[in-house]
Amino acid sequence: MTTATEIAFENTFVRDLEGLYLPWEAAPAPEPRLVLFNEALAAELGLDPAALRTPEGLGLLTGTVVPESATTVAQAYAGHQFGNYSPRLGDGRALLVGELVTPSGERRDLHLKGSGRTPFARGGDGKAPLGPMLREYLVSEAMHALGVPSTRSLAVVATGEHVMRDRGPEPGAVLARTASSHLRVGTFQFAAATGEIDVLRRLAEHAIARHHPGAADAERPYLELFRRVLGVQAELVARWMQLGFVHGVMNTDNMTISGETIDYGPCAFLDAHDPATVFSSIDHGGRYAYGNQPGIAQWNLARFGEALIPLIDDDSDEAIRLATEVLGEFADCYLAARDEGYRAKLGLPAGLAAGPLLEDLATLLADGRPDHTLFFRRLADAARGDAGPVRELFDDPSAVDGWLASWRAVEPDAAAMDRINPVYVPRNHLVEEALGAAVVDDDLEPVQWMLQVLSHPYDEREGYERYARPPGDDAPPFVTFCGT
Structure with a gap:
């Protein structure tokens, strides 16, 4: 078994880009405990899952024990945050460990989020609460399963200490994530x-x-x-x-040069289709x-x-x-x-001039505000002749009839639609329920169930109906927090 301290890292970012990082070390993790571990991703990276479960492995995943081949650094960057320019942001609570070259020849960063204060911390404590790290693990892996380019989550490790946030003390954690790079x-x-x-x-x-x-x-x-x-x-x-x-x-x-989704802070998925939807607690405008x-x-x-x-x-x-x-x-x-994406979601035949159909669809969704995920999934039923499940998503079911007639006239491919329209996405209320169980009750079972369901988002399975349902009409407005 290759031990964690024998893992071979490369460091082209450090080699090529002096002036764009600061060498730094992770803060201690008093009692590291593996909370979630992505064995499939570890194998893709050419890492030995057994080695990462050892004390040395947990040290690597928290940044406290790193191989000689690695050079831990905090990356420097600037940015416009809500339109306002900040000249010096950088990894305030994260470290780049180095780059892994996978068995297939791909280069992937190993990056630790929540590993402690760096000189870029701007007054923050450099730590991360368990809840937001579990959220990033869950949603980033769901995005990967949905076929969306994304950073990926290798592990969440509880540090054994608590961090203070507005809602009081919360368990601290480090997220080990990978990306083709963290260039922004x-x-x-x-x-x-x-x-x-x-x-x-x-x-x-x-x-x-x-x-x-x-x-x-x-x-x-x-x-x-x-x-x-x-x-x-x-x-x-x-x-x-x-x-x-x-x-x-x-x-x-938070915009990568690679085209991967990065930083799953105040992220969420639509329930009702409304272009004005905002979930972030800090996006007041x-x-x-x-x-x-x-x-x-x-x-x-x-x-x-x-x-x-x-x-x-x-x-x-x-x-x-x-x-x-x-x-x-x-x-x-x-x-x-x-x-092109919507043509696929609607099962339209190649070569069809679909402009008017797509324009009318955009108006229909914005005015009717059906559940976004269910609408597209249930369209396959309508293509097979049963429009009832789609019509019931609208307060006025007849509002969709005219568009459905035009769409069905082009003979959409229902089987192709099933392959592109997910049954399951990370439903916001279920994500919060699962994170609450993990953080408050130390019960990871709901998170594990969600990960299992979301790893096969296009396969409808008996007994998993609750994972496809939106929240009830009496559910309070959903709000997300970035966890810093």
Whole structure:
């Protein structure tokens, strides 16, 4: 058995990007206890699950015992938070341990969230409560099962100490998560703000080599990097919208260069389809409402383009012109990804001009506010001839009849729809119920059941009906908190 301290890490981020991190060590974890462990992911990473369950393994997962091959650092980045620029954010409560090269040749970061204060902590305690770490584990693994590019969760380890939050003391925990990298738009903003073009260039070269190698062959590789990041983010946000996912805190430091979903703080899934839906307790103005997410993505990408200006062309006016031209491609990229996704969700035949059908659908959903997940899942019943389950989602069932008639006339493929429209998503009320049981009663069974159900979101199974149901009409409004 390869012990945890013998695991081979690489450190290209540290090697290539001096000036964009600070070497740092994790805070002690007095009594580490493994709460959740993703054995399947460990195997994908080429790690020995048995080794990670040992005291040395728990030390690795909390950052307190690391191999000589690893160099733990807090990454530096800036960012626009709710539209306001902060020049120095960084990993205030997290550490990058290093990079694992998987048996299939992929490079994955191992990153520890809740590992203690760093110089970027900005007055915070650097710790994480158990509840939000379980939330990130649960939702990120659900997103992975749904086919959405995402960071993934390897383990949650309770530290044996309590952290103080507004609601009182809560058990502390560290989340060990993986990603193809933790490079963010905010990383580029920080590099650009240094005023040292060499730092910015090294970062761009690192990002191209790691995520978008094809950009290296372009006439203008840094402009092509911008275009490719724009493309993967357009596709990512389109997937969010199709699934009814609300990120909740789309700051520029939470937008990855890889196109993976990152930082599951005040996130949630729609019940009723309402573009104005906001779940975050701190989003008082609704900046990151469900319906605003495509526009915010484009706004964030404009900040990315601004950071790249010194690299795109020596003439800043020409660089701005070129970057603006690329930014203008976002709408077409997003709309193409959105419409293709909805064509699949509706089981439409290839080649069909579906524009009017999709436009009428958007109006129908916004006006009728049916349950988002159930509406698309039950459409397959309507395609097979039984429209009753869909009609009952509307206060006025007849409101959907005209659209259903137009849609059914094109002979949608019900079997294909079953493969793309989930039965199960992390229902907000069930997530809260499961987290409450884990944190308050030390009962992990509800979380384990949810993980089992959500790992196969498209397979309807007898006995799991409660996981597909929305909350009752008398349920209070759902609110999420980021846990910092």
